[in-house]
Structure formats: structure tokens, C-alpha cells
Amino acid sequence: MTLSNLKMSRRIRRTPFTDKVEWHGVTGFTVVNHTLLPKSFQNTVEEDYWHLRDKVQIWDVGCQRQVQISGPDAKKLVQWITPRDLTRAIPGKCLYVPLITEDAGFINDPVLLKLSESKYWLSIADSDVLLWVRGLALGAKLKVEIIEPDVWPLAIQGPKAVHVMAEVFGSRVRDIKFFNFDWFDFEDSKQLIARSGYSKQGGFEIYLQGSKYGSRLWEKIFEAGIKYDIRPGSPNIIERIEAGLLSYGNEMTIQDNPLECGLDKYCDLSDQIEYIGKKKLHSIAKNGLTKRIRGVRFTGKPMAACSIPWPVMSKATNKTIGKITSGIYSPRLKMNIGLSMIQKDHWDPGTKVLVQTEHGKVINGEICSLPF
Amino acid sequence: MTLSNLKMSRRIRRTPFTDKVEWHGVTGFTVVNHTLLPKSFQNTVEEDYWHLRDKVQIWDVGCQRQVQISGPDAKKLVQWITPRDLTRAIPGKCLYVPLITEDAGFINDPVLLKLSESKYWLSIADSDVLLWVRGLALGAKLKVEIIEPDVWPLAIQGPKAVHVMAEVFGSRVRDIKFFNFDWFDFEDSKQLIARSGYSKQGGFEIYLQGSKYGSRLWEKIFEAGIKYDIRPGSPNIIERIEAGLLSYGNEMTIQDNPLECGLDKYCDLSDQIEYIGKKKLHSIAKNGLTKRIRGVRFTGKPMAACSIPWPVMSKATNKTIGKITSGIYSPRLKMNIGLSMIQKDHWDPGTKVLVQTEHGKVINGEICSLPF
Numbered sequence: 001m002t003l004s005n006l007k008m009s010r011r012i013r014r015t016p017f018t019d020k021v022e023w024h025g026v027t028g029f030t031v032v033n034h035t036l037l038p039k040s041f042q043n044t045v046e047e048d049y050w051h052l053r054d055k056v057q058i059w060d061v062g063c064q065r066q067v068q069i070s071g072p073d074a075k076k077l078v079q080w081i082t083p084r085d086l087t088r089a090i091p092g093k094c095l096y097v098p099l100i101t102e103d104a105g106f107i108n109d110p111v112l113l114k115l116s117e118s119k120y121w122l123s124i125a126d127s128d129v130l131l132w133v134r135g136l137a138l139g140a141k142l143k144v145e146i147i148e149p150d151v152w153p154l155a156i157q158g159p160k161a162v163h164v165m166a167e168v169f170g171s172r173v174r175d176i177k178f179f180n181f182d183w184f185d186f187e188d189s190k191q192l193i194a195r196s197g198y199s200k201q202g203g204f205e206i207y208l209q210g211s212k213y214g215s216r217l218w219e220k221i222f223e224a225g226i227k228y229d230i231r232p233g234s235p236n237i238i239e240r241i242e243a244g245l246l247s248y249g250n251e252m253t254i255q256d257n258p259l260e261c262g263l264d265k266y267c268d269l270s271d272q273i274e275y276i277g278k279k280k281l282h283s284i285a286k287n288g289l290t291k292r293i294r295g296v297r298f299t300g301k302p303m304a305a306c307s308i309p310w311p312v313m314s315k316a317t318n319k320t321i322g323k324i325t326s327g328i329y330s331p332r333l334k335m336n337i338g339l340s341m342i343q344k345d346h347w348d349p350g351t352k353v354l355v356q357t358e359h360g361k362v363i364n365g366e367i368c369s370l371p372f
Numbered sequence: 373m374t375l376s377n378l379k380m381s382r383r384i385r386r387t388p389f390t391d392k393v394e395w396h397g398v399t400g401f402t403v404v405n406h407t408l409l410p411k412s413f414q415n416t417v418e419e420d421y422w423h424l425r426d427k428v429q430i431w432d433v434g435c436q437r438q439v440q441i442s443g444p445d446a447k448k449l450v451q452w453i454t455p456r457d458l459t460r461a462i463p464g465k466c467l468y469v470p471l472i473t474e475d476a477g478f479i480n481d482p483v484l485l486k487l488s489e490s491k492y493w494l495s496i497a498d499s500d501v502l503l504w505v506r507g508l509a510l511g512a513k514l515k516v517e518i519i520e521p522d523v524w525p526l527a528i529q530g531p532k533a534v535h536v537m538a539e540v541f542g543s544r545v546r547d548i549k550f551f552n553f554d555w556f557d558f559e560d561s562k563q564l565i566a567r568s569g570y571s572k573q574g575g576f577e578i579y580l581q582g583s584k585y586g587s588r589l590w591e592k593i594f595e596a597g598i599k600y601d602i603r604p605g606s607p608n609i610i611e612r613i614e615a616g617l618l619s620y621g622n623e624m625t626i627q628d629n630p631l632e633c634g635l636d637k638y639c640d641l642s643d644q645i646e647y648i649g650k651k652k653l654h655s656i657a658k659n660g661l662t663k664r665i666r667g668v669r670f671t672g673k674p675m676a677a678c679s680i681p682w683p684v685m686s687k688a689t690n691k692t693i694g695k696i697t698s699g700i701y702s703p704r705l706k707m708n709i710g711l712s713m714i715q716k717d718h719w720d721p722g723t724k725v726l727v728q729t730e731h732g733k734v735i736n737g738e739i740c741s742l743p744f
Binding site for chain 1: 379383386403499501503505506514620680697698
């Protein structure tokens with residue numbers, strides 16, 4: 001990954017856990033939702049990858065800011081902003097919900113937590129969903145209150161996460177099913193804990209409500225985790241590419257729609273519900289896609305993560321047919337892999353391609369399905 | 373300034389000038405509107421400060437993204453989102469326009485360029501204004517098209533800027549008055565050039581339309597600037613604090629309103645126009661403010677820029693009465709200075725205060741008016 005110094009200011013917000021990650025010797029950050037996201041500590045990306053697969057890590061993902069929508073029209077607004085059918089949504093379930101424009105362009109891909117019939121949290125990726133939904137609500141005169149609450153997700157990820165969490169919150173955390181949430185005591189507070197996270201290694205996200213608990217929550221988890229070899233970490237780019245986990249702003253932008261991203265199962269095309277972008281999404285589904293997210297496997301020396309999109313060319317014609325938006329060497333698969341947006345007529349698995357890396361080399365590759 | 377590595381990815385967008393700033397040896401970035409903003413090159417902040425006051429600098433401010441609003445309802449929408457009276461706005465003028473919520477909270481403070489009666493650009497600070505205005509327009513069913521066009525501001529700043537610009541665009545640029553704009557040829561294109569910029573040293577912003585011209589525009593200006601000792605630069609924190617130039621996300625957030633920021637002259641309170649937040653703003657004006665932006669002068673050793681807000685305490689009571697949101701040592705005034713939000717009853721110039729710096733020291737200071 002290309003590195004440069006990040007200049008700090010109040011505008012780049014700290015989380016209740018930033019002091020802790022600095023104490024642990026964070027070596028790199030990125031910025032998500034105007035907020036710091038730690039990206040590396042003292043180990044290499046590969047060392048962190050193997051550790052995440054074997055042990056347990058604590059991640060400051062406070063940058064996953066919450067947009068809280070409450071009030072009499074909250075339910076209506078939440079259904080309006082996503083093509084996912086929320087008719088049977090119930091409290092206790094996490095729901096991945098694409099948010100799209102009237103042109104079906106991706107605005108964000110949050111996780112929706114229904115707290116009650118009239119109160120919801122959207123745990124967002126990198127764009128100001130708060131402004132989008134406040135604009136919609138004001139324009140359409142909906143009766144809702146929309147705020148960014150004092151809630152800061154902390155992720156505990158990896159196969160040993162469940163043991164660490166059970167020591168801190170009691171064995172009832174073991175009963176939370178994947179993509180479900182429940183409430184647990186921490187000191188004098190009730191905290192929402194979900195079985196979720198931005199890895200496929202299992203784990204939890206604590207939606208910490210109340211910044212003041214941040215340091216003590218981190219300490220308590222870290223202490224309980226020592227015997228499981230816990231480490232501070234962050235979403236691991238090798239692990240997430242292998243798993244085909246998409247990143248808003250990387251794999252997809254407002255130029256892409258959820259069908260192109262393979263998210264058909266989160267898009268209701270049955271005409272049972274009304275939502276922004278419905279007409280366009282139906283039309284796209286009817287007329288067919290012009291590009292799709294695919295995997296690319298490619299040869300050559302182990303690559304560092306790409307910092308810019310890498311053009312992908314057809315081996316047959318040498319014409320550009322797409323781009324790798326996130327790519328890196330997988331030490332487990334022992335090959336370079338990338339997530340990519342690939343044009344129609346070229347997206348079939350097995351299609352031979354050339355990859356133009358930012359390091360100047362053109363390398364042989366092949367389209368494949370996801371996950372790797 | 374505290375430094376840490378910034379991890380690059382496609383999500384952190386490059387501008388048409390990023391290749392050039394890298395070639396010039398950029399040493400630090402920040403992220404604004406999901407886009408890189410260079411913050412330092414090989415010199416110290418102080419060296420850059422003196423150079424900006426004496427010579428000319430070229431700044432990649434492509435992160436000042438444009439929100440283009442066009443169509444039959446464009447004029448109506450643009451007036452709706454700002455308390456500034458736009459009744460007499462005409463093409464050719466730049467207008468600083470606070471954008472606020474229905475609660476009068478600051479959303480952004482862009483410069484508005486009226487291109488025609490039905491086409492506008494908002495040159496934005498750090499928040500997704502595109503989503504805010506698209507949400508409003510969709511909710512209220514306005515007939516507008518709202519996009520982020522392929523437009524990337526490049527700033528030429530400093531007392532010698534006018535000579536450099538005249539060599540590249542002809543002597544007609546000398547006729548552009550402060551905060552006005554006009555159109556000029558560059559190769560086969562027409563480009564908008566404004567007499568504006570985020571410094572008080574004079575200069576221009578070229579709203580480059582067409583990424584493809586980016587490298588050649590940079591080269592042409594740099595070449596013409598060599599005899600004037602041009603350097604790559606960036607908004608200079610010493611210069612902007614001295615001048616009292618506010619930075620959205622630093623001095624003010626959605627928690628603050630434009631009256632608290634001393635922006636009364638951009639807020640119509642005459643009841644002649646309709647806009648979002650009008651009722652609340654009138655009520656605030658009637659009931660009086662509870663906090664205001666002020667300057668703080670403080671003693672002690674020259675301070676590096678603050679990376680977090682520094683609490684300001686009353687010297688009389690030792691109670692916290694506000695915070696410095698941007699602060700640094702001014703080599704010209706030979707004292708530490710800070711922009712701050714200060715509570716009522718304590719904001720009178722001359723009030724004695726204590727400043728709690730992030731370096732652990734408590735230092736004597738005094739409230740003052742702005743600019744320094």
C-alpha cells in the first residue's frame with residue numbers, strides 16, 4: 001500500500017477508542033465518514049491475516065457511524081430508501097440494505113438495525129447518509145427525527161472472539177446467531193451486541209452507546225483476550241478480498257447499481273413494495289446488465305495492495321474491459337487476487353485477461369467467480 | 373501536527389493534479405470529500421507561510437468538489453438551501469453561502485457560482501452536499517438534475533499570482549475583480565477562472581473542467597511561475613488562522629449555526645425570502661447567542677498546530693468556557709493564536725483565559741476579535 005503522512009485536525013474525528021489504538025502503536029490510518037479508521041499496527045498485512053484466521057482481534061470501527069431514524073414515519077422512510085423488502089424485518093436481526101438513488105446508483109451499503117417499529121440505526125459505509133435521509137425527510141415532510149447518536153462500533157473478530165466475549169459479557173453471547181443482535185450489561189449501561197463484522201472469521205460488533213465507556217470497554221476486552229493472544233487489528237484486505245466482501249467507494253460508487261454488484265437478493269423486483277430507484281432497477285433487471293463484479297486471479301510476484309484501480313484488458317483483443325478495484329497477494333491461495341468490475345461479454349469465469357498493475361507490469365490473469 | 377501514515381485506496385480519490393503533487397514530493401495529505409488534499413511538501417509550515425506572503429503557490433484543491441444543480445427548479449432549490457438572499461445574484465459573481473438544516477445547524481459553507489438562471493455550481497467544503505440536495509429535490513419533487521461534474525479547482529495564490537496567470541491566460545485575468553469570475557481559453561476548452569481562494573494573499577481559482585487537461589494546465593502554470601519563484605503548496609494553517617478563515621469540520625460543525633460563526637451578513641433575517649432553517653435562525657437571532665467564534669492569543673513556546681480541540685478555561689473560575697478548534701504559532705505576530713468557540717459571558721475581547729494544550733501544559737491567554 002502506498003503511504004503518506006495524514007495530517008490530523010479536528011475535522012478528522014477521533015473515536016472513543018483512538019487513544020487506545022495509539023497506545024498500541026497504530027502505524028497507519030484511513031479516513032471513513034470524516035473519522036479515523038486504524039489500518040495497521042506493527043505487523044505486516046500478511047501476519048495480521050494469519051492471526052485473524054487463528055486467534056482474535058479487536059478493531060476500532062467507530063467510523064461506522066450510526067444514522068438514527070425515529071418517529072411516526074421512520075418505518076416508511078427506511079423502506080423508501082432501500083430496494084430490500086423490509087416487510088418482515090424484526091428487532092434483533094441485522095439487515096444488509098443497499099441504499100440507492102432514483103437512478104439506482106449506490107449511495108451506501110449499511111447494516112440496518114431495527115430497534116423498534118419506530119426506531120432504526122443505519123450502520124454506514126463512507127458517505128453522509130445522514131444528509132441524504134434528512135434531505136429526503138425534509139423534502140417529503142416526513143415526521144421523523146434523524147441524528148447521529150453517540151454510538152461507536154467496536155469489532156471483536158476471529159475464531160476465538162466468542163470466548164473472549166463470553167468472559168466479558170457472560171455465556172449468553174454464545175447464543176446470538178449470525179447477523180442477530182441482543183442487549184447486554186456493561187457497567188451501568190445496556191449495550192447492543194451483534195454477531196457480525198467485516199470478516200468471514202466470525203465475531204461480534206459491540207455498538208457502544210456512550211463514548212465515556214470506550215476506554216474501559218477496550219481494556220476489559222483486551223484483558224480477557226490476552227490468554228487467547230488478542231491483538232489490535234483492522235479489517236484485513238487479504239481476508240476481505242478472498243471472502244469477496246465489498247467496500248463502498250472501492251468496489252462500487254454512485255456510478256454502479258446493486259445488481260451489478262451481485263446483490264440481487266437484497267433487491268425486491270416483485271413490485272410488492274415502493275422504494276427510491278424502483279423503476280430504474282426494474283428496467284435494468286429487464287434490459288440486462290452491462291458490467292458485473294467478478295474476481296480476477298493473476299500471476300507474477302506477490303503484489304502489494306493496489307492504491308488505484310488497475311485496468312483489466314481482454315487477452316484476445318487487448319481492449320480494456322474493466323478494472324481491479326481492490327487487489328493483493330493471497331498467501332493462502334498462493335496467487336494475486338482482485339475484486340473487479342468487468343464488462344458484459346467478458347465476465348464469464350475462465351476468460352483470459354491482462355492486468356495493468358500500478359507498478360508498470362502487464363500480467364496474465366483469468367476471470368473467476370466470488371468468493372475466491 | 374501529529375502525523376500518521378495514510379493508507380491509499382480507490383475510495384480516497386485522486387485529483388487530475390495528484391500525479392503532479394507526487395512528482396513535486398508531497399509529504400502529507402488530508403482527506404476532504406473522499407479526495408486527497410496535499411498539506412505539505414519539503415518545507416516547514418512556517419517557510420511555506422512566508423513564501424505564500426511573498427511569492428506565488430500552486431495548490432491542488434480538487435477536493436473542493438462541485439455540486440452542479442440545473443433545470444427549471446434549480447434557482448428555487450439553491451435559494452431554499454441557504455439563508456443568504458440570492459435575489460440579486462448574477463452570473464460572474466462568487467457568493468459564499470452557508471447551508472443549514474431546519475435546526476440551523478451548519479451543513480457546509482460552499483462558494484456558489486451562478487452559471488446561468490438555471491445552472492449553478494456549489495464548490496463545497498467537507499460533507500456530501502450532493503446527497504443533501506438530491507434528497508431535498510427528490511423529497512420535494514423538484515425538477516432539477518444534480519450531479520458532480522468533471523470539475524477540479526486549482527488555486528494559484530500569493531501576491532505574484534496575477535503575473536503568472538496573465539502569462540498563461542492573457543492580461544484580461546487582471547481585470548477580474550475579487551470574488552468575480554470570467555471565462556478563458558485553455559487549449560480547445562473554455563475554463564472558468566475566479567479571483568478567489570483560501571488565503572488572504574490574493575489569487576485565483578481555476579475551475580478546471582475536464583480531467584484530461586489537468587497535467588498540462590499544472591505544467592503550463594508552473595513553467596510560467598518559475599521566474600516568480602512558484603512552489604507547490606496548500607492552504608496554510610498559519611495564514612488562514614491569522615486571517616480568521618473558518619474551516620468546516622474544524623471551527624464549525626452541524627452543532628453550530630452561522631450566527632455563532634459571525635456570518636450574520638450571509639443570513640437574511642428580513643423575512644423577504646424562504647429557506648430551510650429560517651424559523652430557527654430568526655428565533656436564535658431574537659433570543660441571543662450562547663456561543664461565538666473568537667480569537668485566543670496565548671503565551672508560551674511556539675506551538676505546533678493542534679490536532680484535537682484544546683479546552684479554554686476562564687482564568688477567574690477555572691471552568692471550561694470553550695475550545696480552540698485550530699491553533700498554531702504565528703511567526704509574524706510572535707505569539708500563539710487560535711480560532712475558538714467561546715461561551716456567552718466570556719467572549720468579550722480582553723477576557724483572561726487558560727488554554728489546556730494537547731502537550732499537557734496550561735497556558736495564559738486572552739480572548740480577542742478576528743481577524744488577528
